[in-house]
Amino acid sequence: xxxxxxxxxxxxxxxxxxxxxxxSYKTSINNLQWYRQNSGRGLVHLIxxxxxxxxxxxxxxxxxxxxxxxxxxxxxxxxxxxxxxxYFCAPTNTGGFKTIFGAGTxxxxxx
Amino acid sequence: xxxVSQSPRYKVAxxxxxxALRCDPISGHVSxxxxxxxxxxxxxxxxxxxxxxxxxxxxxxxxxxxxERPEGSVSTLKIxxxxxxxxxxxxxxxxLDASASIxxxxxxxxxxxxx
Numbered sequence: 001x002x003x004x005x006x007x008x009x010x011x012x013x014x015x016x017x018x019x020x021x022x023x024s025y026k027t028s029i030n031n032l033q034w035y036r037q038n039s040g041r042g043l044v045h046l047i048x049x050x051x052x053x054x055x056x057x058x059x060x061x062x063x064x065x066x067x068x069x070x071x072x073x074x075x076x077x078x079x080x081x082x083x084x085x086x087y088f089c090a091p092t093n094t095g096g097f098k099t100i101f102g103a104g105t106x107x108x109x110x111x
Numbered sequence: 112x113x114x115v116s117q118s119p120r121y122k123v124a125x126x127x128x129x130x131a132l133r134c135d136p137i138s139g140h141v142s143x144x145x146x147x148x149x150x151x152x153x154x155x156x157x158x159x160x161x162x163x164x165x166x167x168x169x170x171x172x173x174x175x176x177x178x179e180r181p182e183g184s185v186s187t188l189k190i191x192x193x194x195x196x197x198x199x200x201x202x203x204x205x206x207l208d209a210s211a212s213i214x215x216x217x218x219x220x221x222x223x224x225x226x
Binding site for chain 2: 030031033035040041042043044045048088090099100101102103104
């Protein structure tokens with residue numbers, strides 16, 4: 001099993017600013033995924049980065065992975081009010097299953 | 112189907128009642144997970160299936176919780192003699208393969224309220 005721990009717990013920014021969230025984990029991974037959860041809904045898969053990748057982009061999202069530090073970051077550029085949600089990282093072990101989620105980062109984007 | 116479907120969307124149960132929550136994963140997805148999420152918390156792992164085999168049920172909080180996936184597709188999470196502390200959102204997720212090489216797809220969850 002593998003748990004991701006997100007930091008900070010909460011983040012409040014103005015619309016248009018960038019938001020950075022961090023994730024740390026403990027053991028070797030196969031890949032690491034980031035998810036978003038709007039209040040009262042299921043988790044939505046945002047982006048997956050493999051252990052042999054260092055950076056990945058998808059639209060306004062940028063994910064970095066540093067396997068030597070066992071950490072990842074999610075950057076949302078030019079944030080919008082609609083980005084208000086909780087964000088979770090999910091590191092997946094080699095061998096795969098039982099991903100354990102942390103408490104997430106609650107992002108609030110003020111219009 | 113196109114996504115993971117969970118039913119019912121909402122369930123109110125009287126304390127002591129049995130409930131059954133259903134998950135329809137994406138067709139062909141090998142792996143299926145159940146998570147429990149309390150308000151303001153992250154999802155807590157309950158159990159994991161690879162096809163019809165339940166490979167890990169270490170997260171089930173008590174023997175009142177039981178999950179099955181008899182034909183390797185639809186899964187049911189059953190909670191017997193519900194208690195107030197069982198009130199939570201129950202999330203189901205599936206992935207194409209055992210190593211989640213393209214990530215998990217989550218359903219919208221079943222919100223269970225025990226009164």
